[in-house]
Amino acid sequence: MARILGGITTSHIPAVGKAIAGGLEQEPYWKPFFDAYPPIRDWLARTKPDVVINIYNDHGLGFFLDKMPTFAIGAAHEYRNEDEGWGLPKLPPFRGDAKFSWHIIEGMVEREFDITSCQELAVDHGFTVPMQLFWPDGNHPPAIPISANTVQHPIPTLKRALDFGKALGAAIRDYPEDISVVVLGTGGLSHQLDGARAGFINKEFDQMCMEKIVSDPEALTKISRHELVRQAGAQGTEFLMWMMMRGALGNVRALQQNYHIPISNTGAGTMLLECIE
Numbered sequence: 675m676a677r678i679l680g681g682i683t684t685s686h687i688p689a690v691g692k693a694i695a696g697g698l699e700q701e702p703y704w705k706p707f708f709d710a711y712p713p714i715r716d717w718l719a720r721t722k723p724d725v726v727i728n729i730y731n732d733h734g735l736g737f738f739l740d741k742m743p744t745f746a747i748g749a750a751h752e753y754r755n756e757d758e759g760w761g762l763p764k765l766p767p768f769r770g771d772a773k774f775s776w777h778i779i780e781g782m783v784e785r786e787f788d789i790t791s792c793q794e795l796a797v798d799h800g801f802t803v804p805m806q807l808f809w810p811d812g813n814h815p816p817a818i819p820i821s822a823n824t825v826q827h828p829i830p831t832l833k834r835a836l837d838f839g840k841a842l843g844a845a846i847r848d849y850p851e852d853i854s855v856v857v858l859g860t861g862g863l864s865h866q867l868d869g870a871r872a873g874f875i876n877k878e879f880d881q882m883c884m885e886k887i888v889s890d891p892e893a894l895t896k897i898s899r900h901e902l903v904r905q906a907g908a909q910g911t912e913f914l915m916w917m918m919m920r921g922a923l924g925n926v927r928a929l930q931q932n933y934h935i936p937i938s939n940t941g942a943g944t945m946l947l948e949c950i951e
């Protein structure tokens with residue numbers, strides 16, 4: 675049976691990808707952000723997950739406004755990256771695990787989540803920046819991308835995101851092969867990139883979310899989508915990825931957490947949650 679080792683959250687700001695490309699990790703501006711990652715890499719080196727499930731939100735590379743799946747799951751042998759216009763170097767394709775993907779897709783539909791299956795999917799910075807942060811040498815386990823819509827309303831509710839994660843956790847655990855899995859939730863925390871509130875960050879709300887995602891994720895499902903936009907900014911809705919990740923885990927202990935602003939326009943939260951019995 676497959677086992678879930680834990681979950682990891684991280685911001686996926688394109689500027690982080692540029693900092694990696696430019697070797698700026700130790701610059702004073704970036705150091706407080708990048709310092710969160712070596713302990714997580716150590717944990718990954720110790721626990722050696724066989725597969726990484728990367729829950730992110732596509733920003734218009736894999737899907738666009740003409741066709742916007744609420745939940746999409748990759749079912750490919752590899753996932754290519756493309757130039758998105760952020761000035762990021764294009765990365766080589768990421769290896770997948772199509773067999774495990776199809777098991778998960780089957781399990782999600784069985785649990786009444788009508789997802790979109792993607793035998794071809796270009797992955798953007800929401801997926802790639804976290805992969806670079808956690809496996810800087812590029813030597814990552816096979817990856818399965820799962821994307822949720824945060825681009826075009828109506829977006830999923832926080833409750834739906836947590837429930838998706840619960841179904842995902844069950845689908846993972848009943849995979850008959852004896853493999854271990856780590857689940858990423860990328861994006862957030864509070865940020866608004868455009869409009870009258872551009873630059874909006876809400877540290878208090880972010881820190882409340884970081885606390886509750888460990889101790890009482892159900893309480894967060896009481897936040898409506900409009901309230902989430904008000905409190906976290908239009909792009910702070912990426913917190914839905916954290917809820918999806920959290921739902922898959924069950925009981926956890928937080929081994930590592932870091933919160934740093936400003937990174938670009940975003941309150942950047944990094945957490946390592948290890949599953950406990």
Ligand code: DHB
Nearest residue numbers: 687688862865938939940
């Ligand atoms: C930024 C943050 C994001 O989550 C994103 O997708 C793009 C840009 C930013 O803070 O610049």
Ligand code: FE
Nearest residue numbers: 686800861912
């Ligand atoms: Fe984003």
